[in-house]
Amino acid sequence: MGDIQFLKELQEELRTQENDGQAAPRFWTVGDYEWVEAREENAERYSVYLPNVAESYVLDDYLEEIKKDSGLSKECLTELKKIGGDYDETIEWIRKYIDEEAELIPERKVHIIQPNTMFLTKKEAKSHIKSNKHHYTSKAHTYAMTAWRAPKVERLLKILETFDWDSIKIK
Structure with missing residues (x-):
């Protein structure tokens, strides 16, 4: 042409x-x-940052993966299931069993x-x-x-x- x-x-x-x-x-x-960091009151989801591996994961996806594929004991996993949706208890559990310096990051889609x-x-x-x-x-x-x-x-x-x-x- x-x-x-x-x-x-x-x-x-x-x-x-x-x-x-x-x-x-x-x-x-x-x-x-895209997902960006937000103030907690504006959070639509949370990600978890694990300094030991220098990676972030969408929290819900990460927890599902742990339940399916982790080498953690049944007691640990039972404790996780009892937590439910409490974010404070969830991050404490992650700090106890996965990475003691883990952080939750509130995010929203923009x-x-x-x-x-x-x-x-x-x-x-x-x-x-x-x-x-x-x-x-x-x-x-x-x-x-x-x-x-x-x-x-x-x-x-x-x-x-x-x-x-x-x-x-x-x-």
């Missing part, structure tokens, strides 16, 4: 694509979610804009997510943004959307 044909097709896509409620000039990025993503069309952003899904969570999505107070971007996109590409004479 030649450059002029590419620009004609891009122009049509820019003119007809959804705007996702964003004013022009608009572009698309990849939106996603929306993020993935860095280094910028697309002129929503279709291209969707294609990128599909072909790069191994880099994102299953909740990755297109996210429209406005290039606010960016006159050169605005002018460029206006040209791409309105220029009469048939008026160009090719040598």
